[in-house]
């Protein structure tokens with residue numbers, strides 16, 4: 001049976017903006033290669049429509065399961081924006097994902113069972129599903145996708161403006177930059193995760209990490225043909241080996257300083273041994289068997305605040321249960337090494353980089 005064409009996304013959805021998807025788009029033309037659709041909203045905090053303000057005018061919607069959204073949660077926490085930018089964690093399910101119409105039963109992330117963690121979260125803007133947010137901010141959003149025969153892309157993270165009821169951005173790479181710098185005048189920390197002198201090095205490592213690792217694991221897992229999977233797997237492991245070697249020479253991706261690039265790598269690695277190794281068939285090695293990646297994983301985990309953003313149970317349930325095109329039974333596995341605390345903390349770890 002041919003599985004051709006059952007992968008996610010079409011090449012023409014990549015968009016022509018200067019976004020990550022466009023810059024690092026999957027160049028594989030093999031039928032069945034995955035092409036992540038472009039996110040639609042790319043406004044900036046600090047513009048006349050969206051001036052920097054505190055008091056939760058802006059609200060961040062993230063899923064604890066999603067690695068892109070997790071980036072934002074980590075930066076929000078490290079920048080101590082708890083009383084400045086609101087936060088809602090979605091539930092873990094994405095129900096009724098389908099690649100073929102009709103898409104009527106697909107509503108995206110829900111707020112029925114809200115996120116876990118040591119502080120409480122709520123959905124203050126009256127949305128039941130993330131679909132409600134997208135439709136409120138951009139009426140006709142569903143229709144725009146359905147008219148092209150596609151499932152509406154209800155991506156998280158979303159940075160939402162409660163005043164204008166518009167989406168500022170739905171692109172994690174841009175949201176983490178804004179969280180890092182746009183609320184500086186209100187933020188109780190001087191931590192800068194994108195120092196000017198490291199920007200070009202950051203871009204250099206992002207250009208490896210995004211296509212081969214962050215999106216790379218999805219290119220393996222969502223491949224719709226054997227050939228597309230094999231191409232994605234090869235490129236993924238070229239990237240992993242490069243980063244393993246780099247982290248053998250220095251503590252973080254750009255040297256000794258922890259930056260947004262490290263956050264971006266970390267949220268993928270944190271899911272690796274639980275999910276990607278088996279569910280996405282990236283199974284050459286586990287992170288725990290790659291000494292430098294594993295050291296990095298544990299090192300970042302020990303930065304104060306990071307641990308509280310990691311919800312492994314919801315990560316596991318989300319992928320294995322929601323992605324029925326990959327795992328039709330929806331059964332999630334038991335017995336993960338990552339569920340043991342000793343996986344994350346070892347006595348010979350380096351001292352934490354930051355204590356907030």
Ligand SMILES: N[C@@H](CCC(=O)N[C@@H](CS)C(=O)NCC(=O)O)C(=O)O
Nearest residue numbers: 066068153154155156157170171172
């Ligand atoms: N380029 C986006 C990717 C976000 C993304 O694809 N999020 C997935 C979850 S991992 C999502 O929300 N999917 C919902 C959908 O496909 O409707 C970003 O980095 O923010």
